[in-house]
Amino acid sequence: MWLEGKRVLITGGSRGLGRSLCVVFAREGASVAFTYSTDQEGAGETVNQVSVHGRPVVSARASVLDRESMGQLVARCEAEWGGIDILVNNAGVSRVLPIALLEEEDWDELVDINLKGTYLTTRLVLRGMFRRRSGRILNIGSVAGIRPLEAPVHYAASKAGVKGFTEALAKEVGRYGITVNCLAPGILEGGVGLSLPQYRLDEYLKHCALGRVGTFEEVSEAAAFLVSDLNSYMNGGTLTMDGGL
């Protein structure tokens, strides 16, 4: 098992890709703590699915922008598990809005969750990783932040920011034995991809060599490898998974 004995924190685990990451990581032997923002029922379902693999699971209702609640969760993981080996910054939102209708509040809300939330969570978890001189951080980006797909500009900008954050942080913390990478999926079977209008989905499928959207599970399998000890020399990298755009 790739993640035997590892202690993992995943943000946004109540559905979509986050839930799949929790389940696949537990199957690979990890203890899993995850957060969510509002979807208590979905979080309960994630707990059920993780429990099938017999691994410890902690679920916490905490926005990535709520420094106090996130601090309490990290402190709890440190106290009960002795630390966090792997952080996956997955929590994210998207809203399809043309630039003419994109108000400053829309921009702030989305960029705060997708980018500032990544920074705040990372800073909290890094303290323990510095002490232990080891850690793996995986940030979930998007091809929308890399290639000129038609995507909402605030979403694309936030995901480009996540890629830049990954690259700069990797340079800074590599000397402490901590690696930081980014996984950038194309359109997936559900979640934020569902908010796209049909014509954009059709356009994507036309240009995608595999001619289909990705599944949460196939992205999670790649993520499990990326944060495992097998992946020891990739640092500051971004892996795109888009079926060949």
Ligand SMILES: NC(=O)c1ccc[n+]([C@@H]2O[C@H](COP(=O)([O-])OP(=O)(O)OC[C@H]3O[C@@H](n4cnc5c(N)ncnc54)[C@H](OP(=O)(O)O)[C@@H]3O)[C@@H](O)[C@H]2O)c1
């Ligand atoms: N699906 C795609 O096609 C696709 C493609 C490329 C990249 N991605 C990226 O993959 C990640 C997951 O997306 P998804 O499609 O799985 O989305 P999703 O199904 O909408 O799930 C988003 C998750 O993030 C949580 N969340 C939202 N705001 C939060 C906040 N302020 N604090 C903490 N958690 C929060 C949600 O919690 P609640 O349910 O409680 O609100 C939920 O668990 C995102 O970063 C997204 O940008 C997705």
